[in-house]
Amino acid sequence: MLQSRRVRSIFALFLDSVKAGVMDEGRISALEEKLCLADDMLDVLNRTVFRQQEQIEQLQAQIRVLYQQLQARAPESGEPRDLREEIPPHY
Incomplete structure (x- = not known):
């Protein structure tokens, strides 16, 4: 503007x-x-800013989904996690 x-x-x-x-x-x-x-x-810059804002909004939505998935997997009991159970299967 x-x-x-x-x-x-x-x-x-x-x-x-x-x-x-x-x-x-x-x-x-x-x-x-x-x-x-x-x-x-100016027109080119306005279109660029518009596209970048769309991308930012998409990335924020993806972060929200990932955060919700992380919260859903967190243990609710408050017990410490056993890291040996989280070792990838190829070890």
Whole structure:
């Protein structure tokens, strides 16, 4: 959102300069290109952030499931576990 305001602010300054007759055509074209590239980059970044947020939410859901499974397997009696029983079968 901050970037979007910044792009709009740059565009407003650009329009003010054009109206005042301070800029020539070459400079106007260069600024238009930069503005388009900045806008495209902003769209790409927004999509990236959206995808990353989805991935974070999926990972958090997986962690919750794993935590619930771990809690379900924990001994309820409070007795210490015998680690010899937890040795993998290939030993």
